[in-house]
Amino acid sequence: MIIITQTIGIDIGGYIKFSCGEKKIAIPNVIGSPTPGWSGFASDTSWINNLVLIKDEDEYYIGDLARLQSDTKHFIMDQGKLDKLDEVFMLIKSVLPILSDEEDQDLVLGIGVPLSTDINKMKELSSKLKGSYTIKIKNESTKEIIEVEKNIKKALVMPESYGSYYYQVSKFDGRVVNAQIISLDLLTEIMTIIEGRIIRNASVNLVNASLFTLANKITHALQHKTNRIINPLSIIKNLKDEIDGVIISGKKYDIGEIKEHYIKQISNEIVDNIKRAINFIPLDVTIEYY
Structure with missing residues (x-):
């Protein structure tokens, strides 16, 4: 039997983004408990919006299903830091059968994590992911169940932004x-990055200057104006799609x-932090901006 090795790229941030060939998936980094009486979205039976991970007979709502329907839910990241590795593992595992539906398939994962992630956490995540697993997921809307065997041969974990750097380097024939x-x-x-090495003193994760921060600020302003409770995640799609009109309670x-x-x-x-980062760079270094 010939076993094909498949490569999957994963970007862990406010959303967890997956890329495998032509397949692109993004889910909120939210995990939650099932809601009694809930039976899925009748108008949307897609796997990604009705994703449930079954582990040791317990069920966990994943991504948008958890965000919209779980009474008890939480993000797997806190202030830009990756701490809950077991839950990161659960979120990643739940999506693998959707991306790679072949049985007995070997996988190589390339994973980007926030820059603030401790190197030991990165090593631990890589170690936890490697191995053979039986993964069982359920579509909460259709009740369809998929159970597959996956063997993760390698899990390469690196800072998320390094992918952008590698892309630019590849355009220069590998020149550092x-x-x-x-x-x-x-x-x-x-x-x-100087001479191929990440300069930690000149690298920073900006918790208070991000798309989520922007959504949060807009949400607070809208709540004050409308006297309604609004989830910042509901604003993010508008921001990404550059849509200035939002509907709240029909208005x-x-x-x-x-x-x-x-x-x-x-x-x-952001500009202030760039200036501070530059202070840690040797004076004779020439920086190329992208």
Whole structure:
């Protein structure tokens, strides 16, 4: 029997993003408990929005299902730090059967984690992921169950922003370049690389200057205006799609002006941190910005 090895890229941030060939999946980094009486989304039977991981006969809502339906739920990251490795493992495992539906398939995982992740945590995550597993998931809407065997041969864990650096280096025929990478997402990171090495003193995770921060600030303003409780995650899709109109309790609100106001604040915070990071770089170094 020929066993094919498949490579999967995983980016762990405010969302966990998966890439495997043509398949691209992103889920919120939320895990939660089942809600009694809930039977899934009748209008949406997709696996990714009705994903349940079955582990030792216990069920866990994953991603959007947990975000929208779990009474008890939490994010697997705290202030940009990756601490709950067991739950990271559960979230990753739950998506693997959707990405790779072949039985008895070997997998190689390339995983990007927040820059603030301790090197020992990175090693621990890599160690925990490697091995053979039986993974069982359920579609909460259709009640379909998938159970597969997966063998994770390798799990390469590195800072998330390093992927951007590698992409740029590949364009220069592998020539090592000095660079400062600014990753703007749910978490904002500044990573400085000199002669191929990450300069930790000149690299930082910006908890207070990110897409999630922007969503949070807009949410607070909308709550004050509408007297409604609003989840910041519901605003993030509008921000990513550059949609200024949001619907709250059947009424449309324009967030364009307030968005621009807070973008300027966050931009200033990012620029200030870039300047501070530059102070840790040797004076004779030439930096190429991307």
